[in-house]
Amino acid sequence: MPNTLFEKVWDQHVVVPETEDTPAILYIDLHLIHEVTTPQAFSLLRERGLSVRRPDRTLATMDHSTPTTPVNSFKDLAIVGDSAANQIRQMEINCREFGLDLLGFESAQRGIVHVIGPELGATQPGKTIVCGDSHTSTHGAFGALAFGIGTTEVGHVLATQCLLQRKPKTLAINVEGRLPAGVGAKDLILAIIGQIGVDGGTGHVIEYRGEAIRAMDMEARMTVCNMSIEGGARAGMIAPDDTTFDYLHGRERSPQGTEWDAALQRWRELVTDDGARFDKSVDVDASALTPMVTFGTNPGMVVGIEQPVPERPGDSNFRKALDYMQVEAGKPMTQNAVDIVFVGSCTNSRLGDLEQAAAVLEGRRVADGVRMLVVPGSQQVKKEAEAKGLDRVFTAAGAEWRESGCSMCLGMNGDTAGSGQLTVSTSNRNFEGRQGVGARTVLASPATAAASAVSGHIADPRRYLEE
Amino acid sequence: MKAIRTIRSRTVNMPAKDIDTDQIIPARFLTTTTREGLGEKLFHDLRFDTTGTPKPDFELNAPAAEGCEILVTGNNMGCGSSREHAPWALLDYGIQAVISTEIADIFRSNSLKNGLLTVVVDADTHDWLLDNPGSEIEIDVVASTLKLPGGRVVSYPIDAFARYCLIEGVDQLGYLQQNLDAVAAFEESRH
Numbered sequence: 001m002p003n004t005l006f007e008k009v010w011d012q013h014v015v016v017p018e019t020e021d022t023p024a025i026l027y028i029d030l031h032l033i034h035e036v037t038t039p040q041a042f043s044l045l046r047e048r049g050l051s052v053r054r055p056d057r058t059l060a061t062m063d064h065s066t067p068t069t070p071v072n073s074f075k076d077l078a079i080v081g082d083s084a085a086n087q088i089r090q091m092e093i094n095c096r097e098f099g100l101d102l103l104g105f106e107s108a109q110r111g112i113v114h115v116i117g118p119e120l121g122a123t124q125p126g127k128t129i130v131c132g133d134s135h136t137s138t139h140g141a142f143g144a145l146a147f148g149i150g151t152t153e154v155g156h157v158l159a160t161q162c163l164l165q166r167k168p169k170t171l172a173i174n175v176e177g178r179l180p181a182g183v184g185a186k187d188l189i190l191a192i193i194g195q196i197g198v199d200g201g202t203g204h205v206i207e208y209r210g211e212a213i214r215a216m217d218m219e220a221r222m223t224v225c226n227m228s229i230e231g232g233a234r235a236g237m238i239a240p241d242d243t244t245f246d247y248l249h250g251r252e253r254s255p256q257g258t259e260w261d262a263a264l265q266r267w268r269e270l271v272t273d274d275g276a277r278f279d280k281s282v283d284v285d286a287s288a289l290t291p292m293v294t295f296g297t298n299p300g301m302v303v304g305i306e307q308p309v310p311e312r313p314g315d316s317n318f319r320k321a322l323d324y325m326q327v328e329a330g331k332p333m334t335q336n337a338v339d340i341v342f343v344g345s346c347t348n349s350r351l352g353d354l355e356q357a358a359a360v361l362e363g364r365r366v367a368d369g370v371r372m373l374v375v376p377g378s379q380q381v382k383k384e385a386e387a388k389g390l391d392r393v394f395t396a397a398g399a400e401w402r403e404s405g406c407s408m409c410l411g412m413n414g415d416t417a418g419s420g421q422l423t424v425s426t427s428n429r430n431f432e433g434r435q436g437v438g439a440r441t442v443l444a445s446p447a448t449a450a451a452s453a454v455s456g457h458i459a460d461p462r463r464y465l466e467e
Numbered sequence: 468m469k470a471i472r473t474i475r476s477r478t479v480n481m482p483a484k485d486i487d488t489d490q491i492i493p494a495r496f497l498t499t500t501t502r503e504g505l506g507e508k509l510f511h512d513l514r515f516d517t518t519g520t521p522k523p524d525f526e527l528n529a530p531a532a533e534g535c536e537i538l539v540t541g542n543n544m545g546c547g548s549s550r551e552h553a554p555w556a557l558l559d560y561g562i563q564a565v566i567s568t569e570i571a572d573i574f575r576s577n578s579l580k581n582g583l584l585t586v587v588v589d590a591d592t593h594d595w596l597l598d599n600p601g602s603e604i605e606i607d608v609v610a611s612t613l614k615l616p617g618g619r620v621v622s623y624p625i626d627a628f629a630r631y632c633l634i635e636g637v638d639q640l641g642y643l644q645q646n647l648d649a650v651a652a653f654e655e656s657r658h
Binding site: 025027039044064133134150152198229411419429 | 483484485487489490493494495497498499500501502512517541542543546547548549550551569571572573576577580581626627628631638639640642643644646647649650653654
């Protein structure tokens with residue numbers, strides 16, 4: 001029987017099949033952990049006298065509550081708040097006590113968990129990957145089945161390397177045509193969420209397919225899969241191909257030598273068979289897209305940059321979102337002035353993202369009164385960007401070049417926007433107060449973010465890229 | 468986890484759709500290393516103004532909401548991040564059950580693992596609940612039914628295993644541990 005990519009990966013990891021009364025026991029190949037969603041799980045292990053079953057399948061780092069202030073040495077870092085400092089200390093203690101390698105402050109491999117997994121080659125096709133973080137869907141770009149879990153489940157995986165799961169449904173998103181110049185992966189995924197809605201993927205695993213997806217590099221594919229959760233989906237996947245294999249070849253945790261050849265053979269099987277059926281299917285025309293920006297308080301409230309913000313008379317949720325955002329229906333988002341620009345997060349903090357922002361900023365200045373933060377996704381991304389001189393482009397333009405971390409995406413490390421301030425952000429959520437109490441967030445691509453920084457208003461990057 | 472067989476309470480409504488976990492508990496409160504005491508932070512920025520004074524127009528601050536253990540929300544409750552702090556905060560505040568037409572996947576999974584019952588109802592029942600705030604209703608967790616005033620009974624879908632764990636008060640880790648031989652055999656078979 002022909003199978004989808006998801007079904008193949010699922011089937012390969014079923015330890016005990018599901019029945020009407022019990023969920024499947026699913027084996028987890030890679031467990032990513034960070035400081036925010038694990039302390040209570042380690043406490044549970046301690047209470048019950050349990051150990052971590054597979055430290056070798058556990059990758060630990062710190063990213064969420066870590067400061068990103070530029071420093072010469074991490075010893076100088078000022079962690080914002082006693083509780084954040086305590087949480088970071090607790091992570092160090094937990095990893096030491098349970099025998100886990102922690103890519104901590106002293107490590108050149110530290111970074112946002114969804115950036116370093118792929119960067120190290122730990123993220124691989126066909127793996128099951130989980131993390132106490134909803135953006136674990138990022139890793140699906142490699143043909144892995146990757147999804148976010150809660151802290152109780154983090155405890156389950158630490159103790160047993162397994163999870164209890166019901167098999168989700170499948171949703172095919174077929175993206176035909178090519179993305180026009182100046183329109184990127186972020187614009188595509190925002191358009192998709194606008195089309196299916198923030199609950200369009202609930203209960204489903206998405207497979208992104210079609211010409212536009214095949215043409216993307218791995219970083220772009222990660223941006224797309226990253227935001228699957230914003231469409232409500234459990235996970236997003238893309239079938240691995242030569243682009244995937246070229247990316248992984250030679251990375252530290254990728255298979256080496258003859259193991260690489262054997263892995264390639266297995267990985268090439270990880271495609272949806274002809275004739276396999278999806279529970280749902282959605283078509284998207286990539287060639288018709290423009291740069292996209294959000295106008296409301298969830299990622300499904302999105303509009304083309306030249307288009308007017310829609311009107312929905314009688315919809316009180318919609319009205320409330322527009323009021324919060326101080327946005328006018330019927331007018332394009334480009335009329336709104338910008339206070340802060342944030343380039344970073346697990347959605348858009350990789351080298352290619354920074355290059356896109358730098359391409360707009362090169363030889364230009366961030367507008368007066370606008371603060372721009374550029375936060376690389378990992379210390380490795382930071383190093384590579386500096387080797388290419390991107391840091392000098394950013395600082396010459398008047399932007400801040402910072403240490404890696406989640407930073408303003410969720411503002412739990414002290415990097416926040418003030419009440420009423422408008423941030424054009426390359427992150428993934430524009431929820432009320434996400435970036436600070438009363439803060440207003442407009443989600444956009446790195447190019448749009450940089451163009452907005454230069455303009456001082458939300459701006460179409462194509463204007464700057466064509467000049 | 469304590470066994471839950473019946474929940475009987477007046478309802479409190481939050482009709483907004485797509486209530487995300489950042490609303491339920493803002494990220495700046497996630498630096499805790501325990502699960503206790505999060506009820507104080509529940510819906511913090513909706514509940515309190517910047518001086519820490521309760522906002523009078525927020526649903527849970529209404530005098531009638533006092534003591535309500537059943538929260539009825541708009542569609543797609545609990546979307547967004549995977550933070551389990553969201554159900555911890557709801558439970559710590561005193562909410563025992565959340566009713567909506569749709570509950571986001573991770574939030575539902577987290578809730579059920581902590582003894583916070585999530586109930587998905589049809590649009591008609593949902594409309595009735597939103598139109599009749601403060602109704603005294605009873606949720607029979609064993610029978611998976613909702614008893615509305617006037618005797619109307621509505622059944623709701625729930626995963627059989629989650630239901631079993633709720634009514635027996637057992638957590639799921641024990642079940643996984645009972646299967647560790649199968650896990651070891653699985654690991655062996657992949658070498």
